[in-house]
Amino acid sequence: MATILYSNYSSYYSMIARLCLAEKQAAYDLHDIDIHIKLEQLAPEYVAMQPNMTVPVLDCDGNIIADSRLILHFVNEHFGGVDLFPAVDAEAIERSLELHYAFSIEDLTMGNALRKSPIARIALGRGLARASRRCLLMMKSHPELKDAYTKKMALEEERKRLILSEENNYAQMQQRAIDLCDMLEAQLSQHQYAASAQYSLADVVWTIFLARLTMIKFDHLIAERKNLSDYWQRMSTRKSYATANICTKIPASKLIQIIFALLFRS
Ligand SMILES: N[C@@H](CCC(=O)N[C@@H](CS)C(=O)NCC(=O)O)C(=O)O
Numbered sequence: 001m002a003t004i005l006y007s008n009y010s011s012y013y014s015m016i017a018r019l020c021l022a023e024k025q026a027a028y029d030l031h032d033i034d035i036h037i038k039l040e041q042l043a044p045e046y047v048a049m050q051p052n053m054t055v056p057v058l059d060c061d062g063n064i065i066a067d068s069r070l071i072l073h074f075v076n077e078h079f080g081g082v083d084l085f086p087a088v089d090a091e092a093i094e095r096s097l098e099l100h101y102a103f104s105i106e107d108l109t110m111g112n113a114l115r116k117s118p119i120a121r122i123a124l125g126r127g128l129a130r131a132s133r134r135c136l137l138m139m140k141s142h143p144e145l146k147d148a149y150t151k152k153m154a155l156e157e158e159r160k161r162l163i164l165s166e167e168n169n170y171a172q173m174q175q176r177a178i179d180l181c182d183m184l185e186a187q188l189s190q191h192q193y194a195a196s197a198q199y200s201l202a203d204v205v206w207t208i209f210l211a212r213l214t215m216i217k218f219d220h221l222i223a224e225r226k227n228l229s230d231y232w233q234r235m236s237t238r239k240s241y242a243t244a245n246i247c248t249k250i251p252a253s254k255l256i257q258i259i260f261a262l263l264f265r266s
Contacts, residue, residue, distance in 0.1 A: 001078075003028035006046075006057040008035045010247040012105050013068040015208045017056040020072050022240035023204060024079040036127075037261040042134050042152070044142045051148040069101055072201045084204070089196035096195040096202035099183065103176055105212055110163045111170035112216045119259060125164055127262035128156045177213065181221045181228060188227035207235040207246075214248045 005021065005028050007014035021028055033040045033055050040046060041053040050057045050066040058065040058074065065074045076084045085093055114121035135149040135156075142149075162169050184206060187194055195202035210232045213221055222232050235241065250258075 002059075002061055004031055004059040005029070006031045006033050006050075006055055006059070008033050008055045009245065010250050011035060011055050012109075012208060012212055013054070014056040015211065015244065015246055016068040016205055017058060017071045017075075018244035019207060019240055019246065020075045020084070020201070020204045021079075022243040023084060023199070024075055024081045026075060026079040036258045037265070039131060039134050042131065042138060042149075044138060044145055047138075047142075047145050047148050051145075051151075053148070053152050069097065072097075072204060076201060082199070084199065084201045086198065086200070089198065089200060092195040093200045093202045096187075097205060099180065100202075100205045100209065103180060103209075104162075104169075104173065105209070106159075107162055107169055108173040108177055109212065109216055110159075111168060111173060112218075114164070115170070119263075121164070123259045123262040125160070128160055128164075130262065130265065132156045133266070177218065178221060180209070181213075181225060184231070185225040185228050188231050194231070203235060207238075207241065210235065211246050211248050215250075 003026065005014075005017055007018060007030055009032065018030075033046070035041045035055060041050070041055060047053055049059075049064055052066070054066075056068055056071060058071045060074070060078065063074075065071050073085065110124060114124055132153045135153045139146050139149040161167070184194060191197045193199050193203050194206045210222055210228075213219055214232075222229050236246075
């Protein structure tokens, strides 16, 4: 089976795909997509494969799966190893996935970054404008992709409203992150894993959620909950966690390059 994962090192949803592939011990080629500096997700060849212009995308023998939640199920079904979605727990796992995917981790991450630094706020604003400019440019040279680029530009506007405007949703996102930690703590008081007594697809996504809380220095939400901190300890020391190269800190040199690109690149 020829398998390629289009992914970005620090991208939340890419990490979900990488962790799932690692749990199933799947062999695959990793294609890094630079979504911050080169904006490779907006390149016409990529848009033809993923019109939403996001990572991850899994190409399995030409079968394109362009969303992390679909990738979870595809990888579980098509690769060997332990079943991460056993029928007996399917309902509980799906419920857990639903809660996870209803939360906008991007709004929390970005909202947090721009509150920590005025430079991040300016960089984010310019970054969104830069992506829209690139879409306009691409639309002219590739009119056949006009609809996809138009949709992406509308999404960038929506991001501005949710993250940067006066009526931003940061307070709600903070509260929802707390609620999700409470939910996990309660679940973990009943069984060893997030949705059941076995490691499942739910644990893949919640591990990445906790990794992101750690990255944005919300790790007190983990530390102050006994079951959750024990769970994080167990999940972050699994072999798959290292194999999947999970990011809890963007190296300073990379962060400076990204901020510089957002501020000054056309
Ligand atoms: N629903 C998608 C969301 C993917 C997503 O938002 N990916 C982000 C990175 S974590 C991305 O590609 N951002 C680049 C962009 O929006 O231009 C999934 O689960 O795969």
